[in-house]
Amino acid sequence: MFKIFIVEDDGKLVSLLEDFLTKYEYETYSVKNFDTVLPQFEQIEPHLVLLDVNLPKYDGYYWCRQIRKISTCPILFVSARDAKMDQVMALENGADDYITKPFDYEIVLAKIKSLLRRAYGSYATNQNGWNVNVNGLILDVERLELRLGQQKIELSHTEARILEELMKKADRVVSRDRLLEKIWDEQAFVDDNTLNVYITRVRKKLAQCHINDALQTVRGKGYQLKANWSIES
Incomplete structure (x- = not known):
């Protein structure tokens, strides 16, 4: 079962994502302390990270860079910031893809499946x-x-x-x-x-x-x- 680490400070959205992804047999984990995102990542060892840009203390770009120092696992940004430069910054900091809020859950699922296939599946x-x-x-x-x-x-x-x-x-x-x-x-x-x-x-x-x-x-x-x-x- 693939493990997905959700780094998002909107509790309602986290709950909805977890409920949705669990239906498709993904094992989900959400961040518990935004000061220790990287140690939590290392403990969980997820196959994919869903990452917001606007987070407490450090933004998603920062945590993306930290994760990239130790892992090449797929990182998918999910953010309300829809400017082209925000997407460019995410990709340049190591992300694999970017989705803007509000989003269609089926599109999120399609992107997750695609990234997991490319990283671990038949197209790896x-x-x-x-x-x-x-x-x-x-x-x-x-x-x-x-x-x-x-x-x-x-x-x-x-x-x-x-x-x-x-x-x-x-x-x-x-x-x-x-x-x-x-x-x-x-x-x-x-x-x-x-x-x-x-x-x-x-x-x-x-x-x-x-x-x-x-x-x-x-x-x-x-x-x-x-x-x-x-x-x-």
């Missing part, structure tokens, strides 16, 4: 147990790790899936639709801006390996990872 990146190598850059799909020489960069599940697709088709254009299809099951529920944010994150991970300008945007078509990149100091 780490099920393949193999590496992708492009010009010495190695994507370890089992360890969610990007390696170049002695350099090792940790990846989220979504970052790994994007890089896997781009590296397998190095020097070829991968369409935006193909990346969305590869990453999310429920394309109708995905904000197109989400992919832009993840592409930026992938570029930053490549930059940590001193690889710049290898991932190029092909206007009107998609993205292309150049295989003849050179390391920049």
Whole structure:
């Protein structure tokens, strides 16, 4: 049974979410003390986190960063803040997706199912147990790790899936639709801006390996990872 950790300070909403998710055989836990979100996360070891932005003391962005230091489990923001920048900030701080309140519970369920499938189920990146190598850059799909020489960069599940697709088709254009299809099951529920944010994150991970300008945007078509990149100091 999958465990879902709900970090939300609206008690009524927490109760409704727990009742709804329990019907679908999810094991739910809600935060008890907003000063100790991370220790509670470590104790529960959830498979997925539902996280609000506006929380007592520290906001959801802060706790998302803290969780990302120790875990790559899916994080789904559920917030009344609907500005594009709020969603961008959530994704840039390590979230996998973002839903604005008020929301349809069926959409929340669809997103949860999709994220769990991608992280642990039949579409999980780490099920393949193999590496992708492009010009010495190695994507370890089992360890969610990007390696170049002695350099090792940790990846989220979504970052790994994007890089896997781009590296397998190095020097070829991968369409935006193909990346969305590869990453999310429920394309109708995905904000197109989400992919832009993840592409930026992938570029930053490549930059940590001193690889710049290898991932190029092909206007009107998609993205292309150049295989003849050179390391920049």
